[in-house]
Amino acid sequence: METASAEIPDSPGLNRRSLLRGGAVAGLGVLMSSSSVFAAPDKAVAGGPEPSADGLMLTKFKDPLRTPPVLRPRDRGGHDELTVRMRTADVTVHSELPPVRMWTYEGSHPGPTIETVRGRRLRVVWENHLTGNIPVTAVEFGQPGGPMSDPLSNYPGAQGCQEVAGVAGLEPWAAVHLHGMLTGGGNDGWMENLVGPGEVQLSAYPNDQAATLWYHDHTHHVSRFSVYAGLAGLFVSRNAEERALDLPKGRHEVPLVLSDRNFALDDSGALTGRLVHKVEMVGTTLMRAHAAPYTLVNGVVWPYLEVQPRWYRFRIVNAANSRIYRLMLLADGRPVPGAFQVIGTDQGLIDKPLPVDGALNLSPGERADVLVDFSAFRGRSLKLVNTMEGVTPGGSSTRHDLLEPDVMQFRVASSGSAGRFTPPRTLSPTFKRPALHDLPHDSRSRWVVLVGPGSANVPELWEMEEMEQTDAKGITFPSAGIVQVKDAEGTVRTLRRTAMHYDDGNAFTVAHHGVEIWKYLNLAASPHPMHIHLAHFHVLSRENYNVTGFDRAVRGSVRPIAFLGAAELEPHELGEKDTVRVGTAGQIAPGPNGTPGELVTVAVRFPVVGRGVHHCHMLEHEQHMVRPLVVGPAAHWHAGGHH
Known part of the structure; x- marks a missing residue:
């Protein structure tokens, strides 16, 4: 879990003990620690830590996947209410890396998963308690004659780079956009309607959707830095149609919020944990799409997840600044055909499960709701990797910012019930694809x-x-x-x-x-x-x-x-x-x-x-x-x- 900065005390009425207790918090709704909800199986016999690509220093698959806490609104009669605080915190993203100073929602990265029920109108008070200047060092690099074959963005640190003017002093203004929520313009988080420290953004959401959405900062001109600083979280709205399907739930329903980050080095060459936003410039002003070498899933660098030999449901969100994730599941280094069964898209369930032939391509902002069956892999480990056409799945390509292709590891228990679940033939009878x-x-x-x-x-x-x-x-x-x-x-x-x-x-x-x-x-x-x-x-x-x-x-x-x-x-x-x-x-x-x-x-x-x-x-x-x-x-x- 995150380690709160000593400079950032908890606000009255909300402290670590109350969060972990999972009880009601006055004025904030209900915030549930998810560690017990998504507890790991008792036994897994395969997989383990691995070294990462040369120059990256951190061990892959050393830390377990962390699932964000769940925040549920309070019933106020005709509507639900919720308060979410933006606050500066020091977040642990890898056990071999010092805590990372971030701008967060409620002290965690990603922020808490807001879970609601479709049809319950929702009012959210987004409180800005952020402190200090933006905790990101922005740098750029380049060379005459075109892009580098092995760009510096593949590696940590700022050596060979120039600092980008005007970023270090950015103050904590914010505008929260609930991405995908169908709400009026006055509640959408207009990117120029900013709130400063001590101020609040009041948003009313119709919440007439059953879907996987996400919330993030949308401050005009600087969202690439504010979201990179940590301001993102998941939003899930459910309905009776979904509940009737008896899809995998509890610890078998897992969010996967994907992003990439880079970190600074000290004078000795050791990682400091300071966020570095590094981009390659071609010529004088052309910026290549941002890419960073460390992949985070739910705020953990290259985590592992112990799973049972059964079906799981994953809500996958691409929350990266610019990276497109072409996801494949590998067993013994080879792609697993049809590993992903898509059951939902950005705005909710589709009519029937659809297998993915090849890679699952998610560009920034896109979401996919998928089922994965681990029952054929008892006692084995699998990797989720990022791929490119023309590169062997699981292989790297430094020229194309894919120095380390691994995303996370799944460790499948050798024993345990596979359960009785089979994907339903019909998911949403109300869904209709228009011609x-x-x-x-x-x-x-x-x-x-x-x-x-x-x-x-x-x-x-x-x-x-x-x-x-x-x-x-x-x-x-x-x-x-x-x-x-x-x-x-x-x-x-x-x-x-x-x-x-x-x-x-x-x-x-x-x-x-x-x-x-x-x-x-x-x-x-x-x-x-x-x-x-x-x-x-x-x-x-x-x-x-x-x-x-x-x-x-x-x-x-x-x-x-x-x-x-x-x-x-x-x-x-x-x-x-x-x-x-x-x-x-x-x-x-x-x-x-x-x-x-x-x-x-x-x-x-x-x-x-x-x-x-x-x-x-x-x-x-x-x-x-x-x-x-x-x-x-x-x-x-x-x-x-x-x-």
């Missing part, structure tokens, strides 16, 4: 084009509008901000950029309860996880496109971006979602156009109103690839004759 003919005929189409670095050397998000053919005839190609797309039927559409920067104006304005078709076209070399606030969606299709017709210097297409073929959606993309990866996951390809472009089409529903945003959930891209979004009652747009 195009199910959508309203007047559904509006939006185009969002994701573009590689331009003159400012940062990735760009372009909002586009489709031009009439007569208007497009006089255009000379290439022209800045003009992209032509040739679809599977051979139809050529001409798109004109309408906005790019956060403050460009002309925000997407959407009708409350409206349904729209959003088309995300990725012209960049890297994938981007796209997240829409105030909404949920179904992914309709994923298609490959030839993007070599895009002129990166002029910032427009020389010839149409042309359809190549349809691509398959993955099992965790077949349910309701709020975040989707646009671009090929984990593919190693040479050159800026080596990775095929992708067009991902989603059907978006807007059940709540207010001002929100849509953005890339790679946090290092967020401040550049973010645009406002406004959802309002359609009748208001025309009231009194105004438009």
Whole structure:
């Protein structure tokens, strides 16, 4: 468990004894220690600690997986209430590493798992008790001529790096976003509505979902540092439909919150535990996606979990800044076919279990609810690893920030009952995946084009509008901000950029309860996880496109971006979602156009109103690839004759 900083005393009414007792805490709801809920089996005969990759120093699989405590709200009659405190704490993430100073929710990383019941409206008081400047040292490095073959981000310490100006003095402002919660803009954790130490954010959530969500800081411009500092936690809402399935529960239902971190070194070369946010710069201002060498699961570096030879349920969240996790389960170094049975996506259960063929790809912000059967592995150990296409599963690739591919170890007991559970054939009888003919005929189409670095050397998000053919005839190609797309039927559409920067104006304005078709076209070399606030969606299709017709210097297409073929959606993309990866996951390809472009089409529903945003959930891209979004009652747009 965490070790509270001596400088940060417990607030009155909440101390370590009351947390572990699991009793009621006045004004805070009920916080339950989870160590007994997810206790390990009595006996495991396989597995054990292993050395990590050269230069990383910490032993893998030495520490058990820690499950965050569970925080349940108090019943206030017509609604539930909860208070969650942000506080600075020293957190143990590995037994061979000094405690790590973090900004946390309730003193733990991840924060407590907030567990609720669907249909119970929830009010949360997010109290800011954070102290000191941000506990992160931000550095960058680079060399002339392009990316390094073995970048410094693979290793701890800041040697060979420059400190990033303006980060060390960041004060503890905060804005809490409950990611995936369908709530109005006034309660969504708007990224500029900050609360400082001693202040509170009051949020009311309809809580009309049964899903795995997560909460994290969303402070504009600095979320890549504040989330890295530790401000993230899990949120689970249950309903009667889920309870009736008799899925694995108690110690057999385990959250897995994935992230990566790096740490500083002292003068002797020993790890200090100080968080280091390290990125590679290509040229002077182009930042590669953040990647760190130490993988944390539930805040523990490379943990192990002792399991019984039976079915388990894992709620997996990618809470990393930018890393995409391509997860495989290995036994004796070989992938276990169909190891993951997906039963739920970002927004809840799907209709039936779906086996994963190959890797389970989760980009930042995405969640997957999966079942795993350990009954065939009595007395053996398995590894959960991160992989890349072109690299043998379990192998490393320093060039692609995969020095240490291991995520965690499972140690399967040699004895014990396998139980009587079998995955239900039907999970959610109310789930229905829409087809195009199910959508309203007047559904509006939006185009969002994701573009590689331009003159400012940062990735760009372009909002586009489709031009009439007569208007497009006089255009000379290439022209800045003009992209032509040739679809599977051979139809050529001409798109004109309408906005790019956060403050460009002309925000997407959407009708409350409206349904729209959003088309995300990725012209960049890297994938981007796209997240829409105030909404949920179904992914309709994923298609490959030839993007070599895009002129990166002029910032427009020389010839149409042309359809190549349809691509398959993955099992965790077949349910309701709020975040989707646009671009090929984990593919190693040479050159800026080596990775095929992708067009991902989603059907978006807007059940709540207010001002929100849509953005890339790679946090290092967020401040550049973010645009406002406004959802309002359609009748208001025309009231009194105004438009």
